Amino acid sequence: MTSILITDDEKDIRELIGDILKDEGFAVRLASNSDECMAEINAEPPALMILDIWLKDSRMDGIDILKSVKRDNPDIPIVIISGHGNIEIAVAAIKQGAYDFIEKPFNIDQLMVVVSRAMETSRLRRENADLRRRDVTSTDMLGSSAAFKTLKSHLEKVTKSNGRVMLTGPAGSGKEMAARFIHQHSNRAGAAFVTVSSATIEPERMEEVLFGRETADRGVEKGLLEQAHGGVVYFDEVADMPLGTQSKILRVLTEQQFTRVGGNDRVRVDLRVISSTTKDLRREIGAGRFRQELFDRLNVVPIAVPSLEERREDIPELTSHFIDMFHRSQGLPLRDLTGEAEAMLQTMQWPGNVRQLRNVIERVLILGDGTGPIETRELPGQETGADTGGRMVLGGAMATLPLREAREVFEREYLITQINRFGGNISRTAGFVGMERSALHRKLKSLGVVGGHKNGNGGEEDEE
């Protein structure tokens, strides 16, 4: 969209402006009345509009067009042409959002100054919009671990279908990001992605928020489901949805339609439903807190999002992504990481998963000193190992064991973490822990750890 749209009912003027701008190298489109002008905008939004206020033989005058463009295409700058002595109208137009005005008769220099500035503004706005869009598509999901690749391949498969997806995984693991990934890579990408976060909506307002309402004085107010029409509705933490709402949602899913609160008309919506939960929904069903029928409808394609601890290998990549992101968005220092600091991040406990990693990085960059590589001592105490919840439990259990067994428990935990960190690669793990590859292999066998997962002979039986 790089052309300039000139709308003026006077042929001489529109052609004169058109010729001047063409000589300056701009692509130009001409319209002589409001219908032609609107048709041009609909065909392709221009980079700039030059618009006469008075349009003969038109359904809309310049101000009407201005209002309509500001509503639907607010990023297009509009330069008003006003007749001599119509300054008040031009000023009023600027209040309505016009970029600037030129007065008839105008000279070429004056026209070019205004147009160049407006085009620059338009370019900057487009760039900003692009950046914003790119920022949103920092829905670029990152990771190269096996666990992440499996997730990604599952997500890619469901983008092609319309099936309802249930994302399960711990808090902060990236469930919403996964839902946005499905939306953006599906044929619904052009329509809305609407999040329904049950925990944050008061139960008594739930119906209104979801279905909208109709009142005599305010008319129709669309609810979230209607806003998502054609796109995706994302039920964040469905387990938090009150039982009453669950029944209503179930009805909408069965009938594909609903009525607004206070209204009679049936509203039809075309929605793709993606839900997420951190809870075990079968247990919630058992406890009478979740409706089995709703679960059956939402859980058509279950996809598990791995915890960060299941994908420690991805921590360095995620860390540099977040450093880069905070540098670009907040001007925080662009820093490296020492090898030890990286190893520590990879071996820490992450109950808050990717979100926690992101917060830790932000905190370190804000509080940190200097611009050199991030060092171990800068990593916040509660995340640095010894004091974390997981290690405390291990410590507590170990305290009751004789040394030989406690050492085995420690060695097993330690080696599982390290192997995970190196994506299951035994040679690299051996290099890091300082053992021969074959010795490490034997050790893993004797501890009942195979292939870097907590499988093999598993926990307690080994202790015997």
Ligand SMILES: Nc1ncnc2c1ncn2[C@@H]1O[C@H](COP(=O)(O)OP(=O)(O)OP(=O)(O)O)[C@@H](O)[C@H]1O
């Ligand atoms: N693979 C990834 N690559 C980059 N950033 C990620 C990735 N996964 C998660 N994030 C980031 O981690 C943060 C948490 O992700 P998200 O909100 O999607 O998690 P969630 O599982 O929906 O959390 P909750 O259960 O608390 O709602 C977000 O800032 C997100 O951008």
